[in-house]
Amino acid sequence: MKQVALGIDIGGTNTDFAFIDREGTILEEDRISTVNFQEPEVFVAALMEKVKLMHKKITEPIEIVGLGIGAPMGNINKGTIEYPADLPWKGIIPLAELIREHTELPILVTNDANAAAVGEMIYGAAQGMKNFVVITLGTGVGSGIVVDGKLVYGHSGFAGEVGHTIVRPGRTNRECGCGRMGCLETYVSATGLKRTLFKIMADSIEPSELRDTSFNAMTSLMIAEAAERGDILARRAFEHTGEMLGLKLADVVAHTDPEAIFLFGGLTLAKDLILEPTIRSFEENLLFVYKGKVKLLPSALNTRSSALLGASALAWDQYDKSRE
């Protein structure tokens, strides 16, 4: 019988889900609105009903090995979502417990960066690696840390919040959504790139095609396209972003000494614009014992379906380990 995992990616607007086999092939996928459900119980009931309908579309017999769920502030120790900023639900949502009323299968919940790390290990470029880190560069910055072949969960289930390490200490620095100042994610996320561009536009008097676009209308894609066309301020914004990221990734290495760091998420679509200055700054800032030993690479997961792949990989990883 064909074995599949059910991958579920809960986002602020929509929740995607799919049956995915051990090789990372999506057999069927569908989505449901997240934002339309005020109560998590009703959301879960509707989601599981949609999963049943999706199951019926598959003609061959399948065995589901487990459910892997990526969600903002997903706590892998407890199966909860805790104080999510971007979901319609407040406080601590006992997600695994709610799903447990609909299925007996193993249920794993974690945040998208941890899911991406397991996805990289199961399907991507980290196959066979024992120690690596995945950094997600999207609206925010997330991270998933793997030590000795296992995702680091931490004591309270929230390991890997490298986006909230502080790069610029002091009260006069950039405000972060977490309520503190100077976090990495205020500099090196897609939003951080935009903030850096606006700082550069403020400090410099050089012309730029981006001076006609408002803060709210600006996207990292627009900055990347301007940089490709040679816009000096856009290029400088990528340069600064990469410098800051490389510096901080050198610090990440000094914690768990990984074999590789994978960069994942929207900002990595800018390819060399972000990779080149990041790698340069990373190598420059590494402690001598690590220099030349740690690979800094783009993720090998397809970005469109990577969140789903990552989520399903949680279930596959658990299944693989249960049979060792």
Place this chain on the structure above:
Amino acid sequence: MKQVALGIDIGGTNTDFAFIDREGTILEEDRISTVNFQEPEVFVAALMEKVKLMHKKITEPIEIVGLGIGAPMGNINKGTIEYPADLPWKGIIPLAELIREHTELPILVTNDANAAAVGEMIYGAAQGMKNFVVITLGTGVGSGIVVDGKLVYGHSGFAGEVGHTIVRPGRTNRECGCGRMGCLETYVSATGLKRTLFKIMADSIEPSELRDTSFNAMTSLMIAEAAERGDILARRAFEHTGEMLGLKLADVVAHTDPEAIFLFGGLTLAKDLILEPTIRSFEENLLFVYKGKVKLLPSALNTRSSALLGASALAWDQYDKSRE
């Protein structure tokens, strides 16, 4: 038969060694000069001969479960010492290989901070903890990170160099012995405290009893004693050191999400002078998901013999795991 581990602590001046039982009791201990041996081969032969003599002093029959060795730049993956700054030997010293010519017992080599972490787990306040970090505050700053009950070795065997994460980016900051600028250890080690005091003496015009002492003559103990007597500049130096340490430890938490961080080493003898501002700054800078959940504690190991205990704990840890 009484079981013991042979703990060996290789320092720049002397090498201490002892037979230590599972409860952390030292049965016999002795030392040999490190600095007098130009060749590591000769040092190892002399050391192992001294160990034999020490063995003869113990009248009851003992079984040695293994050798645990703490050494600067000790690489636990390879059993080597690599480019140590403070030892008489240069380059890569194949320490475990040299010792292997004298014994068949298991041999484990690591740096003092990793040894301290295992010591805390086997004998100290981290017994039963699965996720914690030990920070050593001595001449430099070291760290040992435990995840899921195991010391993190890393891909190249050099995990846990938190002393060499950068707290003040930029070329104008404090020079570090590692060749870079602005490392944590330039601020929060015993030496860092002294540098901070001299910076404060330079910036301020307030009187201080420490203004009569040269940089080379100054010790962290003198600064602690002056602070105890109410010296304002000495107090301010501890305050700044604690603020910097607390800030950076909040970043450490964002990596592996430990249950506790233990502070170990000479600077912790200053007790509340260093602990109080560190804890305050730590709690203030923690990301909200960690706030109030991570204990920041002094090490429970006796500082005098802690390096030896830590080294022997490596051997006990390996022995315990081999019998699981």
